[in-house]
Amino acid sequence: MSWLSGAEAIVKSLELHGVDTIFGLPGGQLDHLFDAVYKTDGKIRLIHSRHEQGSAYMAYGYARSTGKVGSYSVVPGPGVLNTTAALCTAYACNSPVLCITGQIPSHGIGSGRGYLHEIPDQLGIMKKLTKWASRIEQPDQAPKLVQEAFRQLQNGRPRPVELEMAMDVMALEQEVELLKPEKISVPDPDLDLIEEASKILGKAETPLIVVGGGAQEASEEVMQLAELVQAPVTFFRNGKGVLDDRHYLSQSFPQGHRLWRDADVVLAIGTRLKYQQMYWGLDSELTILRIDIDPEEIDRIASPKIGIVGDAKKALIKLIPATERNNRKRVSRRDELINLKQGFSRSYQEQIGPQYEYLKVIRQELPEDGFFVDEVTQVGFASWYAFPAFKSRHFVSAGYQGTLGYGFATSLGVQAANPGKKVISISGDGGFLFNLQELSTAVQYHLNVVVIVFNDGKFTNVQRQQKEWFEGHIIASDLFNPDFVKLAESFGIYSKRVNSPKELQPVLQRALSIDQPALIEVKLTEELPTPWPFILSPRSRKS
Known part of the structure; x- marks a missing residue:
């Protein structure tokens, strides 16, 4: 147990969870928090922006480019509202962004008396815009709620979360028991569904793989499976780079549209599959297989033949050997797909x-x-x-x-x-x-x-x-x-x-x-x- 202020309890908990950078802007409701960051002697780097929106976008860039939690801190009310465009972006792109915001004095929350930066139901607003949000009412609650925030950020589908603490609670000192990060376990995929999917994929004549942001940590496995079944890999914005664009199987969005026409089996990995299902078309001759960490995403638009709930990397590690056992004899599609790349390159040159x-x-x-x-x-x-x-x-x-x-x-x-x-x-x-x-x-x-x-x-x-x-x-x-x-x-x-x-x-x-x-x-x-x-x-x- 340590005698800590509310602000110190937050910052020490962030340190224990591996936070090394906070983007933010100081203000009255955050004075104690910023002083607590100062006392880390550089273990947590503080980068201040010139507008709250900038801080939140910087946290988004940090998270998007690393897969680690990006953290920012701003004052309540208009300060945190200025960051909501960035929070929407992080939500859309499944990025683990942690927003830490202050609050008006705790006794005034919900009173409508006109405290500086007071807005109606700030916590309720943030709950609507994020995966999870909570208020830390006492310093000794900070370790548990920071631990829960990181569980929400790192478990299942990553999306932004918010924590808030009133300015007087940040100054209040209590005995606090700091907590180490929880070990996040990734559930195993259903092996029966893996086997069934491998049989369909192994028999496919013109398979196609579609990857999204949920496949960003599974590059090696995507390449192994794609080469095994000679399936081109297509993607839109958030799936770019999962497979090196220089690989002949890597086919950008317009090329994917062309390949979609003749595919008989599509394996969608960590992607909404929005454009393909809503606009490119589905029919009885096309079998869809899906891997996604979010069970709600699998049949949001249309129900696939098989939907495997799980982490992309972990599911592919099981799917690759199963497909190898069930795979038909394959002929390389290198020449065909290089020609497709070159043809679209000429089209880009001509049209854009x-x-x-x-x-x-x-x-x-x-x-x-x-x-x-x-x-x-x-x-x-x-x-x-x-x-x-x-x-x-x-x-x-x-x-x-x-x-x-x-x-x-x-x-x-x-x-x-x-x-x-x-x-x-x-x-x-x-x-x-x-x-x-x-x-x-x-x-x-x-x-x-x-x-x-x-x-x-x-x-x-x-x-x-x-x-x-x-x-x-x-x-x-x-x-x-x-x-x-x-x-x-x-x-x-x-x-x-x-x-x-x-x-x-x-x-x-x-x-x-x-x-x-x-x-x-x-x-x-x-x-x-x-x-x-x-x-x-x-x-x-x-x-």
């Missing part, structure tokens, strides 16, 4: 040439173990299928949440979690201004991200739709921008402007070689071609 050329330069200059953070922008959309990812977790996206402006702040969290690795963030001119204030954070904490801002003076996606759908009416989609180069230079950041992929290459080389953050503005003078035909594909099944 400008974006494709920029992406090729970025891929050429980014080291193999470097990280790429996309954005809700024309080059970002194209990157979902035209940017090769070589490793799990090295392509970071906002997933279906599509949170405009998430990218730059998220990339700082990626960099904080991966010191010594190169990180490139791309942004449009619209999205970048959502969190441009975090240029200050990048400089202050030596987070040497290279951000590439594509500047065309408009919300291009919106304006394209306005022209196509509303007789060319331009409605609030033109942008007035600063001089991005001068803006970055005012923070002491290396900054250059380029006008083409050819000009980008040497500037990007230089930006990646220096020991400081960098901003490169790409000035676009012509509208980029639409990237959407490769994403919004029609039904591909025959019936």
